[in-house]
Amino acid sequence: MGIDADLERIALQESELQFDSFSLETGWALGSLLRGMAVERKLGVVIDVTLFSMPVFYAALEGSTPDNPSWVRRKRNCVFRFLKSSYAVGLSLTKQESTIQAKFGLPDAEYAPHGGSFPIVVKGTGCIGAVTVSGLPQRDDHIMVVEAIATLLDKDIKALKFDT
Template identity: 35%
Template sequence: MTDDAWLSRLEEEHSELELDRFDRADAWRLGREIAERGLTKSAPIAIDIRTASGVLFHASLPGATADNDSWVAKKAATALRFETSTALLEARVAAGGRDPMEPGWLDAATYAVAGGAVPVRVRGVGVVAVATVSGLPSADDHALVASALRELAAAQRG
């Protein structure tokens, strides 16, 4: 996929991927689904779902390390701050947008621009949480989260 096509796909996903609701039970279902997909692929990932005020779900699959937990925290902080997926932010930067990691903007100890964090957006409400994966290449981390969110949205619509 070309960079332009990837950016276009992420922009479309950003405007379309919304849930009807999201509570702690939904966070558990989403986290468990991502974990099951990761286990099936023997993916060495950390999975995290959090709000601005706390963690709703966290798991580290075999092979994941404390470094993955650090990346999860940074990616989640970035997605919550910008209310956009870190993959979309990364693609916008690659397309010539301003890099928020430029000196004087974001602190690299707190934020990261790498795919894998996707805001959980509820229709009519906005961003209520962020689901994050770390341990695979950036686009694969993103795809794992986005596909599970897409499945949860479809299940809510019946």
């Protein structure tokens, strides 16, 4: 469960979890799938699917807090800035013993390099948005998003999971 192993697995996840196309219906299906998972597991999370152009899906479940929407926005900002998962950004900074403020001059109030936001990538186009979960420990937020995208894309989640 080391940083290098997680970064390697995240790179695989980002490579494998790409869409052939992505519509507003796809965004709604992804958000709805995440919401269903959270309700079934009784998780107090906020779920957000946002394209660069507009919001697509948002849900705050019982047990989430007033801080979660800010965490969603700040994690999503990391994906929009770096075009990779917020967890990968955070792990890379930890490995470098740095912070987002020190390395990039980006304020903590606007950027949260913590797990839970994942790039929505369309093959041949690139990153068009992000899907974000906030409310669990950061690694669990990330895992939940990966599980939902893998399910939607009919990918083998076992091959994409972190080593324990």
